[in-house]
Amino acid sequence: MTSQHSTVTHPNDPLPMIREKALWMRRRAFRMVYEARLGHPGGDFSAIDTLATLYFGVLRYDPAQPAWEGRDRFIMSKGHATGALYTALAAAGYFPEDWLNSYMQPESMLNGHPNRNYLPGVETNTGPLGHGVPVATGIAIAGQVTGAGYRTYVLTGDGELQEGSNWESAMTAGHRKLRNLTLIVDRNRLQQGAETEATNGLDPLDDKFRAFGWHVEMVDGHDHAALLDVLGAPVGAREKPLCVIANTVKGKGVSFMENQASWHHGIPNTEQFNIAMEELV
Amino acid sequence: MADPAPKPAATFDCRNAFVQTLEELAAADPRIVAVVNDSVGSSKLGGFQKAFPDRLINVGIAEQTMVGVGAGLANGGRIPFVSGASCFLTGRALEQIKADVAYSNYNVKLVGQSSGIAYGELGPTHHSIEDLAWLRVLNNLTLIVPSDPWETSEAVRWAAAHEGPVFIRVSRMPVPELSRPNREFRVGKAETLRTGGHVAIIACGTTVHLALAAAEALAGEGIEARVLNMATINPLDEEAVLAAAKTGAIVTVEEASVRGGLGGAVAELTSRNQPVPIEMVGFPGFVPTGSVEWLFDHFGLSASGIAAAARRALSRKA
Ligand SMILES: Cc1ncc(C[n+]2csc(CCOP(=O)(O)OP(=O)(O)O)c2C)c(N)n1
Ligand SMILES: [Mg+2]
Numbered sequence: 001m002t003s004q005h006s007t008v009t010h011p012n013d014p015l016p017m018i019r020e021k022a023l024w025m026r027r028r029a030f031r032m033v034y035e036a037r038l039g040h041p042g043g044d045f046s047a048i049d050t051l052a053t054l055y056f057g058v059l060r061y062d063p064a065q066p067a068w069e070g071r072d073r074f075i076m077s078k079g080h081a082t083g084a085l086y087t088a089l090a091a092a093g094y095f096p097e098d099w100l101n102s103y104m105q106p107e108s109m110l111n112g113h114p115n116r117n118y119l120p121g122v123e124t125n126t127g128p129l130g131h132g133v134p135v136a137t138g139i140a141i142a143g144q145v146t147g148a149g150y151r152t153y154v155l156t157g158d159g160e161l162q163e164g165s166n167w168e169s170a171m172t173a174g175h176r177k178l179r180n181l182t183l184i185v186d187r188n189r190l191q192q193g194a195e196t197e198a199t200n201g202l203d204p205l206d207d208k209f210r211a212f213g214w215h216v217e218m219v220d221g222h223d224h225a226a227l228l229d230v231l232g233a234p235v236g237a238r239e240k241p242l243c244v245i246a247n248t249v250k251g252k253g254v255s256f257m258e259n260q261a262s263w264h265h266g267i268p269n270t271e272q273f274n275i276a277m278e279e280l281v
Numbered sequence: 282m283a284d285p286a287p288k289p290a291a292t293f294d295c296r297n298a299f300v301q302t303l304e305e306l307a308a309a310d311p312r313i314v315a316v317v318n319d320s321v322g323s324s325k326l327g328g329f330q331k332a333f334p335d336r337l338i339n340v341g342i343a344e345q346t347m348v349g350v351g352a353g354l355a356n357g358g359r360i361p362f363v364s365g366a367s368c369f370l371t372g373r374a375l376e377q378i379k380a381d382v383a384y385s386n387y388n389v390k391l392v393g394q395s396s397g398i399a400y401g402e403l404g405p406t407h408h409s410i411e412d413l414a415w416l417r418v419l420n421n422l423t424l425i426v427p428s429d430p431w432e433t434s435e436a437v438r439w440a441a442a443h444e445g446p447v448f449i450r451v452s453r454m455p456v457p458e459l460s461r462p463n464r465e466f467r468v469g470k471a472e473t474l475r476t477g478g479h480v481a482i483i484a485c486g487t488t489v490h491l492a493l494a495a496a497e498a499l500a501g502e503g504i505e506a507r508v509l510n511m512a513t514i515n516p517l518d519e520e521a522v523l524a525a526a527k528t529g530a531i532v533t534v535e536e537a538s539v540r541g542g543l544g545g546a547v548a549e550l551t552s553r554n555q556p557v558p559i560e561m562v563g564f565p566g567f568v569p570t571g572s573v574e575w576l577f578d579h580f581g582l583s584a585s586g587i588a589a590a591a592r593r594a595l596s597r598k599a
Contacts, residue, residue, distance in 0.1 A: 038402055079406070104402040106571040106579075112403035127406030128369060129342050159319060162341035191342060192319045199319060200341030 005062040005070075008092070014057035018224045021091050022052035026253050027280050028090075028100060029083030034273045036104040038112060042263035044083035046188040046221065046248040047155060051088040053227040054153060063093035066120035072150050073139050075123050077132020078157040078186065079113040080265075085122075086110055094121035130163025132156055133183060137169040140181035140241070151235070155184045159191025162200045167212070173241040174213020181241040182231065183214075186221065188250035190261050209243040221246030254279055292455030296325045296394060298430035299451050302437040303362060304329050307336065313441065314338060314354060316363045318347045324364040324394050344369045348377035348391070355387040360441060367393025367409035367450060368400075375415060382446045383419040390440045391448040397487060397536035398564065399453045401573040410564050414541025416448055417515045423468060424515040426450045426535075426543075428489040429459045432512060435466035443468075452487050452536070454573060459490060459510075469513045471521035477505035480591050481525035484534035485511045485543050488562070488582055492534050495587035506591055517546050526555040530594035532562060534587055536577075539563040558597035560590040 011017060025048045033039035055061075059072040076085045082103075090097045095109075102108040109118040113127030124135045136154035143150055156166065173181050185205065189196055196202055206216045215238055217230045230244050250264070251257030254276045257266070268276060307313040307329065314336040315326055321339060330337040338354075340347045344365060351363040363370070370393050371378065382389045393412055400407035416424050425440075425447065427433040433451060440447040461474065474489070475496050484492035489510045496506040507528060509521055525531055531551070533544035544561035551557050564580050577583060581590065 036402070104570060106569070106575045108570040111570040112400075113406050115404065125406065127404060128373060130373075159342050162319075162343045164343060164345060192323075193321050193339075194319075196341075199339055200343070 005065040005068045007060045007062055010057050014228065015224055018052045018056045018228070021056050022049050022224070023280060025052060025084065025087040025091060027277065028087045030254075030268065030273065030276050030280070032083055032086070032100055032103040034268050037267050038104050039083050039267070040080040040265050041083060041268070042190070042250040042257060042260070042266065043078060043081040043157060043186070043188070045252045045254065045257065046250045047078070047081050047084045047186050049222045049224060049252070050155060050184055050186065050227060050246055051084050053224050053231060055088050055092045057228050058232045059153070060150070061092070063121065066094060070148065070150055073123050073136070073152045075126070075132045075136050075152070075154040076114060077126055077154050078129065078160055079126030082110070082112060082114055085114055089119065089121040092121065095119065129157065129160040130165040133166045134169040136181060136183070137173045137178065140173065140178040141176060143180055144176065144178060151180045151182065153182045153184065153231070155186060157191070158185055158187045158189065158196050158202060158205075159199070161185065161202055161205070170209065170212045170214065177213070177239050178241045179235050179238055182244060183241065184231070184244045184246055186248050187245050188248045190250045190259070190264070192261070192264050194261055205245055213240055214243045215240045216243045216245065218245045218247065221248035222252055290457040292457050293430045294453055294455055295427060295430050295433040295451050296453055298433040299392065299437055300325045300329060302434040304332060306438065306441050307333055310360070310441070312358060312360045314359045314361050316340065316347050316351050316354065316361050318342055318344050318365040318369065320365045320394070323366060324392070326364065344373040345377050348374040348389075349381050351389040351391070352377070352381035352385060352387045355389050360388060360390065362390045362392055364392040364394060366407070367396035367412050368407050371409060371412040371416060378416070378422070379419055383422045386421050387446060388444055389446050391446070393448060393450045395453045396450045397452060397454070398568065398573060398576050401576060402570060404570060405567040408568070410536070410538040411541075412450065413514055413535065413537045413543060414545060417542070417546060422446045422448055422515065423513065424448050424450075425468065425513055426486040427512055428486055428510055429456050431458060431464065432466065436512070439466060439468055450486060454487050456487050457490050459493070469516050469518055471518040472510040472512065473507065474510050475506065475508040477507040478528055479505045480530040480532065480595055481507040481509060481528045482532045482534060482587060482591060483509045483511050483522065483525060483543065483547055485514065487536045488534040491582060491584055492587055494584035495591065498584055498588045499591055504591065504595065511543060514543055514546060517550065519550055522547055522550050523555050526551045526557040529557060529598045530591070531557055531559045532587060532590045532594050533559060534562040534582070536582065537563050538566060540566070558594050560594040562587055562590050
């Protein structure tokens with residue numbers, strides 16, 4: 001059964017739109033965190049360029065038909081970055097922008113971690129780290145079994161990769177040659193309390209994924225053109241899942257937040273909020 | 282004329298009592314180590330890390346490994362305090378807790394931080410309201426839910442001295458220090474904080490002070506409510522529960538799901554031995570978005586909510 005749908009069409013040159021949306025997302029997400037006095041702005045800002053590139057240059061979806069079976073899937077495995085995810089979904093048209101005002105408020109659809117039963121466009125509930133890659137692997141296996149043409153994208157944090165579940169499913173995906181599966185690692189080199197390499201080091205991360213049967217690309221995770229190149233490229237003859245290691249900066253775009261572990265869940269005061277708004281132009 | 286508004290009691294974050302006691306014990310006993318999952322800050326273990334850098338093992342975001350490593354450390358003669366957010370510690374690593382700690386009967390101390398719905402707006406993934414249900418059925422594992430800083434500190438001291446698996450459920454939610462008839466911490470024994478024969482309120486953790494406030498309000502209506510602090514959920518003080526059942530009406534109160542936790546334990550025991558109407562105050566399951574204060578109020582974890590539950594229980598009395 002095919003439902004009625006009209007897939008979003010990305011412009012021939014989506015870069016200006018991606019740039020505009022990424023800027024709007026940063027400003028809007030920061031306002032959400034400022035007003036709710038809660039959130040994870042550091043991880044929002046390292047991921048926003050990836051999300052803007054996906055939603056405005058890569059993914060095939062119809063916000064009016066969120067359950068359209070042919071849609072590309074995106075899973076935000078680092079579910080704490082709801083500032084990035086919710087602004088992306090609102091900008092993509094899944095729900096009205098003014099829903100963002102209710103972020104974290106009593107009985108809001110916009111919980112601190114995404115809930116698919118509340119919000120269209122959320123594929124699976126995340127928040128505990130290490131759940132997105134197994135679920136994405138299952139979605140990709142379903143696509144392989146049914147011959148559906150959709151692609152599955154999943155974004156994890158880098159600290160998140162310390163969870164063993166990621167590696168179990170990475171083995172499965174490599175073993176099954178899930179060519180329609182793409183894992184993007186937000187490689188900002190920081191986790192909650194410290195640097196990943198000082199806590200439980202991941203390097204050489206690319207070699208690890210290659211050894212698990214993945215094709216690996218490294219990219220500047222804030223360079224929209226470079227992201228568009230690797231994420232938007234057709235699968236072609238590749239017979240392996242794709243791992244994109246996006247080298248990013250936690251807190252990217254706001255001088256005092258960049259590379260600071262304390263901004264993992266830091267909350268801006270009014271002065272900081274105003275400085276950020278001046279810088280995010 | 283109305284009384285002047287009572288001065289709000291000072292409140293405490295029990296994590297501070299946990300770390301102060303642990304640091305003190307660790308200074309005296311080199312076998313004590315802490316094991317964490319990128320949770321140094323949220324467990325308030327920064328001071329411990331500074332004082333004992335070699336005795337703080339941060340495995341990264343890897344709870345299953347954290348608990349398994351705890352069992353291994355116990356095998357190697359250490360006394361590990363494995364500390365992380367209760368939701369991930371108990372949810373993610375449940376099989377490690379079951380097989381490596383409880384079943385293998387290793388001398389591991391599990392410390393579930395920011396338990397209950399302390400993470401409010403962060404939602405059900407971050408709430409730990411199922412932990413009492415899925416931990417209390419494990420043999421060998423002593424399950425303690427302290428109600429205030431004093432009891433938290435006593436529980437940590439007891440756990441360090443006790444040979445065997447222990448789980449201590451710590452809250453980040455500010456609670457007042459309870460005034461108690463006598464300060465004697467006894468694992469496996471209910472503490473009677475108020476006597477009364479019309480109805481018994483059995484509470485644990487962050488809700489004990491609310492139960493006391495409810496009893497105070499009920500007294501104004503001529504209802505004498507007994508209040509028990511059931512800090513140990515496993516092993517349960519069966520004698521105290523059956524004695525409570527003799528009042529003819531029980532209310533259980535916990536910052537946890539009403540399915541399977543303290544209420545479940547009390548119901549299991551009384552239904553077999555001394556059937557009695559029970560009202561359970563707690564959360565029904567996954568809760569909507571909301572702050573801690575909003576959720577407590579919304580689901581009746583308040584003096585008025587508990588008093589109302591007591592009236593319901595009384596109305597069902599045979
Ligand atoms: C299973 C689990 N353990 C612990 C946490 C608490 N936690 C939330 S975010 C975070 C750090 C994540 O670091 P990373 O994956 O690098 O994300 P980013 O830097 O992109 O924010 C931690 C430890 C969690 N959400 N889930
Ligand atoms: Mg990171």
